[in-house]
Amino acid sequence: MKEKLVLIGNGMAGVRTLEELLKIAPEKYDITVFGAEPYGNYNRILLSPVLAGEKTIDQIMLNDRQWYADNGITLHCGKEVVRIDRRNRKVIAADGATADYDHLLLATGSNPFIVPVPGNDLPGVVTFRDIRDVDLMLEASRKHQHAVVIGGGLLGLEAANGLMRQGMSVTVVHITETLMERQLDKAAGALLRKSLEERGMHFYMPAQTVAILGEDRVRGVRFKDGSELYADLVVMAVGIRPNFELAKKSGIHCERGIVVNDTMQTYDPRIYAVGECVQHRGQTYGLVAPLFEQAKVCANHLAHLGYARYQGSMTSTKLKVTGIDLFSAGDFIGDETMEEIVLKDASRGMYKKIVLKDNRIQGAVMYGDTVDGAWYFQLMRDGTDVSAFRDHLMFGEAHLGDAGHGGQNKAAAMSDDMEVCGCNGVCKGAIVKAVTEKGLFTLDEVRSHTKASSSCGSCTGLVEQIMASVLGGGYSAAPKEKPLCKCTDHTHDDVRKTIREQHLLSIDAVMRFLEWRTPNGCHSCRPALNYYLLCAWPAEYKDDAQSRFINERAHANIQKDGTYSVVPRMWGGLTTPDELRAIADVADKFKIPTVKVTGGQRIDLLGVKKEDLPAVWGDLNKAGMVSGHAYGKSLRTVKTCVGSEWCRFGTQDSTGLGVKLERRTWGSWMPHKFKMAVSGCPRNCAEATIKDFGVVCVDSGYELHIGGNGGVKVRATDLLCKVTTEAEVDEYCCAFTQLYREEARYLERTAPWIERVGLEYVKQRVVEDEVGRKALYNRFIESQKYAQVDPWAERASHAVEQHEFVPLKKVAAG
Amino acid sequence: MTDWIEIGKIEDIPRLGARVVNTVQGDIAVFRTAEDEVFALHDACPHKGGPLSQGIVHGKRVTCPLHNWVIELTDGIAVAPDEGHTACYPIKVENGVIRLALQRQPCSSAA
Numbered sequence: 001m002k003e004k005l006v007l008i009g010n011g012m013a014g015v016r017t018l019e020e021l022l023k024i025a026p027e028k029y030d031i032t033v034f035g036a037e038p039y040g041n042y043n044r045i046l047l048s049p050v051l052a053g054e055k056t057i058d059q060i061m062l063n064d065r066q067w068y069a070d071n072g073i074t075l076h077c078g079k080e081v082v083r084i085d086r087r088n089r090k091v092i093a094a095d096g097a098t099a100d101y102d103h104l105l106l107a108t109g110s111n112p113f114i115v116p117v118p119g120n121d122l123p124g125v126v127t128f129r130d131i132r133d134v135d136l137m138l139e140a141s142r143k144h145q146h147a148v149v150i151g152g153g154l155l156g157l158e159a160a161n162g163l164m165r166q167g168m169s170v171t172v173v174h175i176t177e178t179l180m181e182r183q184l185d186k187a188a189g190a191l192l193r194k195s196l197e198e199r200g201m202h203f204y205m206p207a208q209t210v211a212i213l214g215e216d217r218v219r220g221v222r223f224k225d226g227s228e229l230y231a232d233l234v235v236m237a238v239g240i241r242p243n244f245e246l247a248k249k250s251g252i253h254c255e256r257g258i259v260v261n262d263t264m265q266t267y268d269p270r271i272y273a274v275g276e277c278v279q280h281r282g283q284t285y286g287l288v289a290p291l292f293e294q295a296k297v298c299a300n301h302l303a304h305l306g307y308a309r310y311q312g313s314m315t316s317t318k319l320k321v322t323g324i325d326l327f328s329a330g331d332f333i334g335d336e337t338m339e340e341i342v343l344k345d346a347s348r349g350m351y352k353k354i355v356l357k358d359n360r361i362q363g364a365v366m367y368g369d370t371v372d373g374a375w376y377f378q379l380m381r382d383g384t385d386v387s388a389f390r391d392h393l394m395f396g397e398a399h400l401g402d403a404g405h406g407g408q409n410k411a412a413a414m415s416d417d418m419e420v421c422g423c424n425g426v427c428k429g430a431i432v433k434a435v436t437e438k439g440l441f442t443l444d445e446v447r448s449h450t451k452a453s454s455s456c457g458s459c460t461g462l463v464e465q466i467m468a469s470v471l472g473g474g475y476s477a478a479p480k481e482k483p484l485c486k487c488t489d490h491t492h493d494d495v496r497k498t499i500r501e502q503h504l505l506s507i508d509a510v511m512r513f514l515e516w517r518t519p520n521g522c523h524s525c526r527p528a529l530n531y532y533l534l535c536a537w538p539a540e541y542k543d544d545a546q547s548r549f550i551n552e553r554a555h556a557n558i559q560k561d562g563t564y565s566v567v568p569r570m571w572g573g574l575t576t577p578d579e580l581r582a583i584a585d586v587a588d589k590f591k592i593p594t595v596k597v598t599g600g601q602r603i604d605l606l607g608v609k610k611e612d613l614p615a616v617w618g619d620l621n622k623a624g625m626v627s628g629h630a631y632g633k634s635l636r637t638v639k640t641c642v643g644s645e646w647c648r649f650g651t652q653d654s655t656g657l658g659v660k661l662e663r664r665t666w667g668s669w670m671p672h673k674f675k676m677a678v679s680g681c682p683r684n685c686a687e688a689t690i691k692d693f694g695v696v697c698v699d700s701g702y703e704l705h706i707g708g709n710g711g712v713k714v715r716a717t718d719l720l721c722k723v724t725t726e727a728e729v730d731e732y733c734c735a736f737t738q739l740y741r742e743e744a745r746y747l748e749r750t751a752p753w754i755e756r757v758g759l760e761y762v763k764q765r766v767v768e769d770e771v772g773r774k775a776l777y778n779r780f781i782e783s784q785k786y787a788q789v790d791p792w793a794e795r796a797s798h799a800v801e802q803h804e805f806v807p808l809k810k811v812a813a814g
Numbered sequence: 815m816t817d818w819i820e821i822g823k824i825e826d827i828p829r830l831g832a833r834v835v836n837t838v839q840g841d842i843a844v845f846r847t848a849e850d851e852v853f854a855l856h857d858a859c860p861h862k863g864g865p866l867s868q869g870i871v872h873g874k875r876v877t878c879p880l881h882n883w884v885i886e887l888t889d890g891i892a893v894a895p896d897e898g899h900t901a902c903y904p905i906k907v908e909n910g911v912i913r914l915a916l917q918r919q920p921c922s923s924a925a
Binding site: 448449518519520521522523526527545546547549550551554558560562803807808809810811812 | 826827837870873877880
């Protein structure tokens with residue numbers, strides 16, 4: 001027989017728990033839900049847009065009655081549970097209805113706080129919490145003109161904005177001098193007030209309400225100093241209190257909320273609680289995302305899986321008033337042990353403040369330009385040491401040459417038809433629509449539904465901003481590393497460590513040892529595991545072709561029409577008339593439609609049929625050319641300028657050095673693509689300062705630069721060190737490359753890797769630790785013994801199976 | 815009557831891999847899973863027509879090499895939230911010999 005689960009509270013946290021539970025254990029329980037409101041489950045966050053007339057109730061429903069029916073859930077709408085009989089495991093509703101339970105889930109949410117003053121129960125005094133409140137306000141806005149909103153916090157300002165949009169004259173009354181003082185400091189609060197005043201909102205503050213005036217209906221508000229304001233609608237929006245009355249009455253331990261442990265269990269082991277009603281590690285939460293995190297953990301335990309833990313969340317806040325961009329997170333006031341960096345431009349309506357302690361971000365407030373909110377929030381969450389980039393921290397992550405979203409960095413200023421994601425052509429309106437209509441709450445959900453920010457990621461900050469402006473806040477789980485992919489809970493670093501320590505030699509062995517959830521992984525983990533294994537055991541590991549992306553399996557780049565492109569290696573960008581003739585002959589012979597010079601100083605043959613690849617390679621091999629690995633997570637090119645051999649400014653033989661470096665490093669597999677360059681003088685014609693490893697020759701030697709990137713996010717290199725001989729360049733280059741190969745995560749380029757581990761760390765390993773450097777160098781040289789085999793020659797000579805290149809069968813008729 | 819066409823042996827296809835059969839109806843991708851099950855799909859992703867035969871096979875699914883859509887091998891339906899489907903063909907293995915019928919199967923469960 002199925003166990004019985006009863007949910008009290010038909011809101012977002014409770015129902016999300018049921019959804020998570022149905023995903024992992026659909027048959028486990030008979031489920032009964034009690035909700036005090038006469039509706040299905042709706043998105044409470046979006047009540048503000050309903051009030052402002054931007055959305056209807058239907059548009060914010062998350063689960064209609066049909067959903068409950070479809071999942072076999074008994075729904076008691078509009079029935080308030082008044083008693084929990086824990087001894088007999090039974091809940092009793094006000095109308096006498098009862099339900100037995102094996103497990104009980106409390107998600108009773110929170111109640112608006114009512115200011116304890118005379119007249120607070122007069123008709124025309126409302127709170128802002130549910131659909132009924134919104135209906136009352138909308139009705140009042142049609143009949144009446146003057147509204148007073150008590151409370152200048154997030155909720156109060158959203159209510160005031162909505163009522164103003166409905167045509168009312170609105171005054172916000174606030175007890176302190178600063179609006180939203182829990183989220184904003186004085187300066188940002190003043191900017192917010194100014195722009196709301198420009199839109200016609202009135203403020204009366206600081207002011208303490210002592211009475212609501214009126215007889216049959218509210219007529220005004222009186223303050224402590226004796227002054228009065230006329231009002232025919234008063235909205236109380238001074239805060240919410242966790243609703244734990246029922247739990248407390250039933251003898252469950254409560255403090256400021258229902259006290260739960262890391263599994264969301266209350267002091268009664270049969271009873272769990274989630275959402276705004278709970279107190280976890282002393283914290284209560286009001287934003288939606290942490291509640292969903294709790295829901296996931298709770299479902300895991302209700303399903304008796306028993307391994308998930310909720311460890312608290314960090315939250316950030318965003319005001320949902322159209323056209324106002326505001327962000328805050330963490331401790332943004334600071335104290336004498338902390339420092340602050342401030343940027344203020346009042347006439348442009350811009351303000352940014354970052355609070356630091358020991359070079360780690362403790363909090364941030366931003367007004368006007370909030371695009372970097374998500375970045376600061378991440379740095380704060382991860383506890384990143386910002387000293388390396390502290391001098392430009394204030395200007396944000398994206399101040400340098402970000403491509404792909406038209407220089408837009410203010411979501412609020414964008415119209416619905418403006419493009420956010422330049423890779424996938426996704427407009428702001430499409431994201432807003434998906435978030436509201438499909439009920440999305442996380443970046444990953446938005447990525448999979450809309451594809452926005454799922455390709456190059458340059459618009460991630462913008463997408464997060466749009467999400468925050470719709471959902472009212474960002475959030476993040478307590479700092480933790482992400483698992484390698486959905487097939488496992490282990491992180492990249494865990495997996496690599498295990499491969500080395502357990503001497504695992506196949507993908508299958510890794511998956512078995514680490515208890516992969518899927519039988520043979522997915523397109524994310526298999527290529528990563530293949531790389532980690534071959535990097536760890538270059539001599540022993542047998543490469544698994546089926547775990548490589550097609551480009552690395554076919555040793556050519558797949559194009560949109562299913563043909564391939566072929567790029568032969570040109571050492572240091574040098575070629576000869578014979579090579580060029582051979583390329584021309586190949587292009588003619590195989591009717592290759594496009595021949596193009598690449599950015600890496602070589603020639604690309606585009607539109608080659610897959611069956612022709614081995615023959616094309618055979619012809620190129622005969623002229624002495626090998627694979628350029630233009631398709632791989634591997635060493636790509638070494639770009640050079642002509643240097644001292646020809647150039648009147650050249651200080652060293654940059655071309656010759658480039659050729660030597662390319663001969664040394666070609667064929668090596670990497671976590672991601674890897675590009676090098678050698679410039680013969682500081683004029684830097686080879687653009688060495690946007691490469692993964694760049695050499696700039698100077699009269700006295702060679703500057704070595706690392707971690708540059710010329711793609712989506714332009715990043716200039718950091719200077720690693722200066723050396724004086726070519727032999728040293730070789731040694732440092734190999735050691736750096738090997739460190740990157742061994743320690744960066746799969747698909748992490750050198751730029752983000754260096755930002756993650758810190759330039760100092762890389763310098764320490766490659767420059768300061770001489771013994772370590774030589775060991776890295778030797779491991780690279782050893783690994784190259786197995787890697788430097790031309791994959792084209794192997795296939796052109798049929799030394800490798802041909803099944804990749806020929807059809808299984810040609811069927812003439814059918 | 816179904817006309818079964820012999821297209822090769824199961825070991826001609828690598829495990830967790832695919833091969834192509836050229837036909838007058840266009841290319842058909844023939845997949846082999848880790849458990850030696852065999853499936854046949856029209857070799858075009860419902861998204862932008864990418865050649866599914868070139869994708870990474872995992873479980874009973876293949877990931878399109880162009881934009882990472884994931885397609886079910888059993889029925890050709892795209893894994894949610896992506897929407898779309900690609901045609902399937904009847905296929906069977908007897909004594910290690912694979913036979914294919916050139917009859918596009920209407921997609922059963924997709925709208």
